[in-house]
Amino acid sequence: MKLLSYKYFGIAFIAMLLSAINFEATAQRIYRDTVYLQNYGEITLWDNTTAFLYSFTYNEKQPAFLPGKIIEVEEGDSVHIFSRSISNDGFHTIHLHGLDVNTINDGDPMTSFPLSPYSEFTYKFLATHAGTFIYHCHVGDVMHVQMGMYGLLIVKPKGSKKTAWTGGPSYNKTYSWLTSELDKFWHENTPYAMMNEFKIPVFKPDYFLVNGKSKQQLSDTSTAIVASTKEKVYLRLANIGFYKHQFIFPASLNAEVVDSDGRPLPKSFVADTVNITPGERYGVMLQSSNALLSFVKINFIDMFTQQIKGTEQVPINIVQNVGVDDKNNTKKMIGLSPNPAKERLSIHINAKGSKNYGIKIKDLFGRQLMELWCEGFESKDIDIASLPSGIYIAEVALDEYTISEKFIKE
Amino acid sequence: MRIKNNIFGVLAVAILCCNTGYCKNVKHTLYINKGLMKTVNNYAQLPYIAFNFTPKFASANAHMVLTVGDSLLLTIKNTDSQAHAFTVQNTAVANIAVPAQDSVKIKLKMNQMGTYIFYDPTEYPKNRYLGLAGLIAVDTKPTYKSYYWNFKEHDATFNNQLDKNVAVNWDTYYPSFFTCNSLSYPDSGKDTTANILGNVGDTIHIFMANTGQAQHAIHFHGFHSKIIQTNKYKKYIGFSKDSFPLESMQTMVLELVLDKAGAYPVHDHNLLAMTGNKMHPYGMMLIINVK
Structure with missing residues (x-):
């Protein structure tokens, strides 16, 4: 496997350097951010129990987040994400999921390289398309993603205009839901250092998460949707779990699917149910002409059996726009x-x-x-x-x- | 009106292909062979049945490549002691009996671009699950560089039970081997029919099918690709995606433009499928290598 990695790395290396130089020359501004990668942390779940985490943080003394913070850049930006592993053991990477970056910045340890403890690397890419993307660790991917090393990366249109993409449909408010599952057994029995071969337990998630929250935590202002009848809401949906996530919208919200995976759809469509499989992202426009106090129901469906294993409801409150x-x-x-x-x-x-x-x-x-x-x-x-x-x-x-x-x- | 235009388009392509000499009769013999599928790292040997081009068992099913307008002249020889049947999905060829130790001949004209699964519908999904499912790739012209991905997952307990005619409960299905063309990573990395090797500027067509029982979520590193054909959820046609679902018995044709050099994995983003025998990283993964 290592031989394969070196071969691919060698083939790609010169082209990568050239393309890196090329996008620096054409980008309008440089967006810089810092991400620390650590194999410790803790999250409080809806039932007030805690779970051990791996996580992304944004200064060395920050507590863990689940998910990582939303990194927001603009279309056309040259994005530099300085990354430092502060894990005292094991390897990590940042995979820029859906951003079509070159090999060296891709964060797959088999084709690029992993960050060893206390090493650093600045991931660079040109944000070519407005849309919703994910960043996650790709080392021991099945385990490090489950352990919590993921977050959203949003590319806004130039000028941060309130449109889904440059020239796309406009909106008044926006929300982002990054959905996942959590199997507490995995979090309590994680091999500490993982790079190559390791055994995983059977996956039996007991928590179903929207932005790292579930149950009553979903009334959080960053997740629950509150808008007026005159406002159009742009909802970004992304699935970083291992199950299919089925979003069921109240019919009166007129959910219109407009984009997916950072690209406009050839033709938008109205659907009250949107299925999103692991790694996919969708952009949905919502607007109700009447006041509505309801929920978006999310079913978490096992990809092997197609059985619903969990359900969450995110509150939605559309108030009548009063004179x-x-x-x-x-x-x-x-x-x-x-x-x-x-x-x-x-x-x-x-x-x-x-x-x-x-x-x-x-x-x-x-x-x-x-x-x-x-x-x-x-x-x-x-x-x-x-x-x-x-x-x-x-x-x-x-x-x-x-x-x-x-x-x-x- | 749109349907008429589509029919006209298909006919036009077919006529164009025939006029340019592309249309031909493609002859193949498929043998129904029973054997044992070796899994990655020799973790297990699964009872398996496959359609092969020779009487010798190989766990990778045959794939057949045609151009729109071609006729497929197929002989199916059953080397098994059990009776089987033959269906080509979305065509008139359905449930053709292939008795034990016997053979049948089939002629099928392929008038539309796409990936077609051929399979054994007997005791569905038993025989299809046990391996009898391959793909036919039908392209608009034979000049595209094409690759063939037959995705499948395997639960060793289910293979053993079904082989002994013991009933299984699909609600408890939890596969532990995940393959493309019957191979898991790193063995899948050696399959030249699946791993894309190209140059910057190449346009690639990928013919893919999910002949397993589970749903898969295919993710491309480095590229978006365009869905140009699928047999389910037609609204997906034209979508440019880096991640997309592939349901059981769903097929797709993707168009991929290689716009940069490097090595880029393609894998199931249900990351449980990045394992073999519950060991990481022996799962469903391929590599795109661009010079």
């Missing part, structure tokens, strides 16, 4: 401040004449987390310090009707 008069009326009835809030949330009631107030705090799944019953107040402070960060709904029941308002817990 100025309606907005003023709503403001007269209930106000939340500060919003976003960290520890305390003040609820201001402006409904004169009402004497009894029931206040419920719910998450976007509709689960009730807090309930208070108050009399004769116009402003009430609530301790929300114990709530995990995310989007919540304060539901105030007045004498005859109920008013709901969203707030963000930081």
